[in-house]
Amino acid sequence: MTNQLGRWRDDLPPFTRTGAGMNASAQEIASWIIALQAGKLLAKPDSLKRLWTAILNxxxxxxxxxxxxxxxxxxxxxxxxxxxxxxAFFIYPDDDLAVVVLTNLVGSDPQRFIDKIASFYVPSIGIAAAQN
Structure with missing residues (x-):
């Protein structure tokens, strides 16, 4: 793993763009997360819980x-x-918190530091992150 950051221009084939080539601002993603959690995007009330449950048959x-x-x-x-x-964006459903970090730096791996940002709002998240 390198600690050097750099620019990367993706040249994605059209068939991958819906999953790999989305462009959105932090505000757009935040608005989407708020609408999702408020129940404005899914028809059934239990849909979000089912989307976020990872239990196999x-x-x-x-x-x-x-x-x-x-x-x-x-x-x-x-x-x-x-x-x-x-x-990356992390949603903490039980804490009513979400953090969105968007960069253009390959290798910045914001998922490694989102818990630190979240702990400014819910301090015990930082404790949980340190234990994992």
Missing amino acids: NGDRNEWAMGWPIVRITPHRIVGGIGGGRA
């Missing part, structure tokens, strides 16, 4: 839930999205 836990990575189950459950080592 045999009862085993999985690290992916309906396309959402389950970053941590306890304490301070995290679901989120991570993109290309330079963008």
Whole structure:
């Protein structure tokens, strides 16, 4: 692993752009997360809980839930999205908190420091991060 940051221009084929070539601002992602958590985007009230639950038919836990990575189950459950080592958002559903970090620096890996940002709002998240 390198500690050097650098620019990277993606030349993605059209068939991957819906999953790998999305462009959005932090405000747009934050607005989407707020609408999602407020129940404005899904028709059934239990849909969000089901999207964020990673239990297989045999009862085993999985690290992916309906396309959402389950970053941590306890304490301070995290679901989120991570993109290309330079963008990430973590939703802490039980803490009513979400953090969005977007960069254009390959290798910045914001998922490594989002818990530190979140701990400014919920201090016990920093304790949970240190234990994992």
